[in-house]
Amino acid sequence: MTEATLPPDLAGAIRGDVLDASHPEYDEARALYNAMIDKRPRLIARCVDVADVIEAVRFGRESGLGVAVRGGGHSGAGHGSVEDGLVIDLSLMRGVLVDPGERLARVLGGTVLGEVDHATHAFGLAAPFGIISTTGVGGLTLGGGVGNLTRTLGLSIDNLVAADVVLADGSFVTASEDRNDDLFWALRGGGGNFGVVTSFTFRLSHVSTIVGGPTFWSLDRAAEILSWYREFLPNATEELNGFFAFHTIPPAPPFPEQFHFQKMCGVVWCYTGDPKEADEVFGPVRELAPDLPGLQEMPFPALNSAFDGLYPPGDQWYWRSDYVAEIPDEAVAIHADFAARLPTLKSTMHLYPVGGKAARVANEATAFSYRDAGWVQVIVGVDPDPAQVAPAKEWARDYWDGLHPFSMGGGYVNMLMDDEGHDRVRSTYRGNYDRLVELKRKYDPDNLFRVNWNISPE
Numbered sequence: 001m002t003e004a005t006l007p008p009d010l011a012g013a014i015r016g017d018v019l020d021a022s023h024p025e026y027d028e029a030r031a032l033y034n035a036m037i038d039k040r041p042r043l044i045a046r047c048v049d050v051a052d053v054i055e056a057v058r059f060g061r062e063s064g065l066g067v068a069v070r071g072g073g074h075s076g077a078g079h080g081s082v083e084d085g086l087v088i089d090l091s092l093m094r095g096v097l098v099d100p101g102e103r104l105a106r107v108l109g110g111t112v113l114g115e116v117d118h119a120t121h122a123f124g125l126a127a128p129f130g131i132i133s134t135t136g137v138g139g140l141t142l143g144g145g146v147g148n149l150t151r152t153l154g155l156s157i158d159n160l161v162a163a164d165v166v167l168a169d170g171s172f173v174t175a176s177e178d179r180n181d182d183l184f185w186a187l188r189g190g191g192g193n194f195g196v197v198t199s200f201t202f203r204l205s206h207v208s209t210i211v212g213g214p215t216f217w218s219l220d221r222a223a224e225i226l227s228w229y230r231e232f233l234p235n236a237t238e239e240l241n242g243f244f245a246f247h248t249i250p251p252a253p254p255f256p257e258q259f260h261f262q263k264m265c266g267v268v269w270c271y272t273g274d275p276k277e278a279d280e281v282f283g284p285v286r287e288l289a290p291d292l293p294g295l296q297e298m299p300f301p302a303l304n305s306a307f308d309g310l311y312p313p314g315d316q317w318y319w320r321s322d323y324v325a326e327i328p329d330e331a332v333a334i335h336a337d338f339a340a341r342l343p344t345l346k347s348t349m350h351l352y353p354v355g356g357k358a359a360r361v362a363n364e365a366t367a368f369s370y371r372d373a374g375w376v377q378v379i380v381g382v383d384p385d386p387a388q389v390a391p392a393k394e395w396a397r398d399y400w401d402g403l404h405p406f407s408m409g410g411g412y413v414n415m416l417m418d419d420e421g422h423d424r425v426r427s428t429y430r431g432n433y434d435r436l437v438e439l440k441r442k443y444d445p446d447n448l449f450r451v452n453w454n455i456s457p458e
Ligand SMILES: Cc1cc2nc3c(=O)[nH]c(=O)nc-3n(C[C@H](O)[C@H](O)[C@H](O)COP(=O)(O)OP(=O)(O)OC[C@H]3O[C@@H](n4cnc5c(N)ncnc54)[C@H](O)[C@@H]3O)c2cc1C
Pocket: 033, 068, 069, 070, 071, 072, 073, 074, 075, 076, 078, 079, 080, 081, 090, 109, 110, 129, 130, 131, 132, 134, 135, 136, 137, 138, 139, 140, 141, 142, 143, 144, 145, 146, 147, 191, 192, 193, 195, 196, 197, 198, 311, 414, 415, 451, 452, 453
């Protein structure tokens, strides 16, 4: 479709741009974080305000084109775009308004995590999000949101107070505990199934400077360190967070040269309590004499952006996730085996804790249904080179196959892949699935929003 044939009712109705393949910025606008996914949408509507989103939703409904909603574009499965359809692109709708008195932040639907950290940190405040600052608030929050503050403050959705939503019929509603509470329940974990969220309001907490960073040990201690970690963290103060990781040390500062390219195991810590107590809290960690002791006091946003350089947009990504309640010895042995075979420099395995405050919410209280999990376990094959996709995928699948019998059955909705099949969606929502179907019938009966982990109204 050339510019001359762009649908006049959409291009003329929105203040943002409508791009098709003839537009000079089309390739840049259609690019996704995961370069493995290459979709060519018919149209990209770069919305600048809620009125634009309403028009784009109307056009999507009337044109019959497949519709995808793009927040930060980080979906591993590429759900921020759609082949030959309409992308409702929120990437120009970015901004954060902090009310320090009320301790609230209003965040536009296309904002990325680092922008929220930056805006709230000025007031010594924060909300819990993920570990890479370029990830979109939209997708991460709608799937649940785990990260460096989960044990202390809960999931991102536990700090969500309200959401403004454009529904499939083009109407605009606010969802909160008091208004459209059924929709508010579904948005908290149900992904992009229920509408386009044009703004999120989050409750903020006093988090400013933290003590944290990675501590790494040589891989021959993997079984010992993981066995220690699975006991230590759940019993530690809730002010302490720490995700377990296998990594290859990148050949760059701040890592000492003797560790470059070494496969190691470690924990990335975040302690939000009184820094004077940090020595005591981290005592057991120091006793284990990490080879790379990276703990230091730092502004919270520094931790949340520490790995951005390692994971820029444009790499090939393939991941598999599961919720695990425990990490038994058999699973520890499988972890140690596959860690020794990390297929590329950037491939990794992370265990994000879902304990502490996140675990004090009932599974039925929000659509996110694995509050009883100990961890979100994610196995990630990553490399810039497309030639590495096959070995990275094979490693991730084999690793996941080995561990899946020790899992709780479902995977984290924000870390699934399209080749996993619809049954995964069901097992991911467990006892909440039927209610989600009911609400999908109410809010999106024609399944306009289906480029996601789809809860089909059928
Ligand atoms: C490098 C990296 C690090 C990550 N780290 C974490 C982490 O620490 N913790 C964690 O929980 N997850 C993490 N994730 C997973 C992340 O939560 C998902 O990839 C999430 O889908 C990203 O959201 P997005 O808005 O960037 O993606 P997009 O691809 O834009 O969107 C993903 C899905 O959400 C929908 N969506 C996005 N915004 C909106 C909106 N405003 N309204 C309605 N629907 C919307 C889209 O339609 C799509 O279905 C990470 C992912 C990557 C690639």
